[in-house]
Amino acid sequence: MSVSLIFSIGILIVLPAVFIFVLWKAAFKSKAEWLLDAVTTTVIVVWIFQSGNWSWVGYYFRFLVLALFVIALLNSWKKVRKLPFKIKYKINQKVTLGVNIFLLLIFSIYNIFIISSYTTDEATIELSFPLQDGTYYIGQGGNHVQMNYHQAYPAQKYALDILKLNKFGTRANGLYPKELRKYHIYEDDLHSPCNGKVVEVQNELPDLTPPEADSENPTGNYVALSCENTDAIIYLAHMQNGSVTVNQDAIVNVGQKIGKVGNSGNTSEPHLHIHAEKDGVGIPIQFNNRFLVRNSLVR
Structure with a gap:
């Protein structure tokens, strides 16, 4: 099996699994922290859902990933809905927020590229x-x-x-x-x-x-x-x-x-x-x- 195939399958399975697990299990301190993580996970899952080659692990597996994300999102919201919207963040929390903002920007751009791929202005x-x-x-x-x-x-x-x-x-x-x-x-x-x-x-x-x-x-x-x-x-x-x-x-x-x-x-x-x-x-x-x-x- 080629290294590129192993890497691609890893992105299909491991990457969304990590972010979905963190969203589900993380001990968020505020709604703002949860919201940033939830939006970041959303754009990553949507990117993988659209751009992954799902014929390797099963075309329908992509819908399982989407379902697990929705379950994680709803369950994590139940845990944070009574938290304050913002708190005073410590240094390590600010670093985590910064990483999420960076990932959000990168994968948002990726999704824009994906959306642009669905059409063409040229005559077909x-x-x-x-x-x-x-x-x-x-x-x-x-x-x-x-x-x-x-x-x-x-x-x-x-x-x-x-x-x-x-x-x-x-x-x-x-x-x-x-x-x-x-x-x-x-x-x-x-x-x-x-x-x-x-x-x-x-x-x-x-x-x-x-x-x-x-x-x-x-x-x-x-x-x-x-x-x-x-x-x-x-x-x-x-x-x-x-x-x-x-x-x-x-x-x-x-x-x-x-x-x-x-x-x-x-x-x-x-x-x-x-x-x-x-x-x-x-x-x-x-x-x-x-x-x-x-x-x-x-x-």
Whole structure:
């Protein structure tokens, strides 16, 4: 298991747990002290709820975190409601208040970035969702790097990384298995998201064992489409070795099978990468009038 995965899961579980526990159990001396801690915990929990990749521990676990926060908030209020609003604070209390104010400012800014990621002012390309058999989860998506690391790369701006969830809201049988078939999206059929023409195809690269990646062939096996009503090229990447069913210059119709999801190219695990690109710049895409971001579900 990678260090980055352990760190990310730690943020999902440990960070909110610490702040919720402190809110629940701390011996506050005034309502003002409680209010600052409560607001700080709120912005941290909201940030994690929105920006965390919950497919690792279970999509529905995020609602448990939210419920525990609400319970802690209500129980802590019962303990402080009869306290004075303000008192004369000691040095150590002032330090704690200062730390909370700092965290409140930082995570408030983070939440502003998250909110900005849900929309875009740029014209979007309407596509048909290319996966049709299950519940699909957006692992990377949105208009800010906090929700979508692709935003840091001009050609892949607005790209989506898509996973598939089981009934428990997880993307795989196991936390980070090496066996590809333990990932629920692996070998799912891919369908053309538009009417158009196939302009590029790669079909010969191997599927890799996680966490192996092929940085020399970042897209892996892929199909590139020139869709009707747009000058952008649509890329569907990381497809299964030998699964591509269309040839270059072929005409495709929306919904037509074009291959399967694999784990080829510069990828950490099986998923579908899709983005639109024009003149080396990523173009926003949407499905059924939805601009998808991290933690969006498509059923």
